[in-house]
Amino acid sequence: MTNIKPVINSYLHCLEKEGFLDRFYELFLTADERISDMFLLVDFDKQKELLRKGIMTILTYLDHESLAGKITIKRLRETHGSRGMNILPEYYEIWKSCLIQAVEEYDHEFSDEIKAGWQKVLNEGVSLMLEKTGI
Numbered sequence: 066m067t068n069i070k071p072v073i074n075s076y077l078h079c080l081e082k083e084g085f086l087d088r089f090y091e092l093f094l095t096a097d098e099r100i101s102d103m104f105l106l107v108d109f110d111k112q113k114e115l116l117r118k119g120i121m122t123i124l125t126y127l128d129h130e131s132l133a134g135k136i137t138i139k140r141l142r143e144t145h146g147s148r149g150m151n152i153l154p155e156y157y158e159i160w161k162s163c164l165i166q167a168v169e170e171y172d173h174e175f176s177d178e179i180k181a182g183w184q185k186v187l188n189e190g191v192s193l194m195l196e197k198t199g200i
């Protein structure tokens with residue numbers, strides 16, 4: 066990954082503001098009923114914290130491939146993959162666009178360039194989740 070730092074900064078801007086991950090889940094759960102059904106029994110305070118860390122793990126892994134990051138991504142791939150919850154590739158497309166929409170609303174320095182950076186990074190991140198890579 067070439068220059069991921071602006072994306073990490075953008076993510077930090079979003080997290081500094083109250084309500085960023087609430088907004089993401091609001092967009093994500095209303096995007097498709099099959100997705101909201103999967104989250105019916107979920108404790109969202111815990112889930113937001115897990116997702117906050119999960120996204121940061123992917124960003125830092127793409128920045129400098131650490132062993133700890135690799136192990137965490139492998140575990141996430143197992144829980145989300147075909148032998149786990151079997152999250153479909155089409156859900157990841159929705160996930161990416163909802164996250165970018167939420168970032169656009171919360172990062173005060175959002176720009177076309179930042180958006181392109183997020184798209185690139187999330188495409189790589191989703192490939193890691195979808196067992197498309199050798200890690």
Ligand code: HEM
Nearest residue numbers: 100103104107115116119120141144152156157160190194
């Ligand atoms: C790169 C994208 C994603 C990341 C980083 C991510 C991260 C996480 C993390 C850290 C957890 C906590 C449990 C665990 O460690 O497995 C989790 C749970 C979960 N994720 Fe994801 N996730 C992603 C994409 C998705 C997508 C696209 C869906 C589609 C519906 C999804 C649905 C779920 C569900 C249903 C749970 C379980 C909640 C529960 O039963 O407690 N995730 N995710």
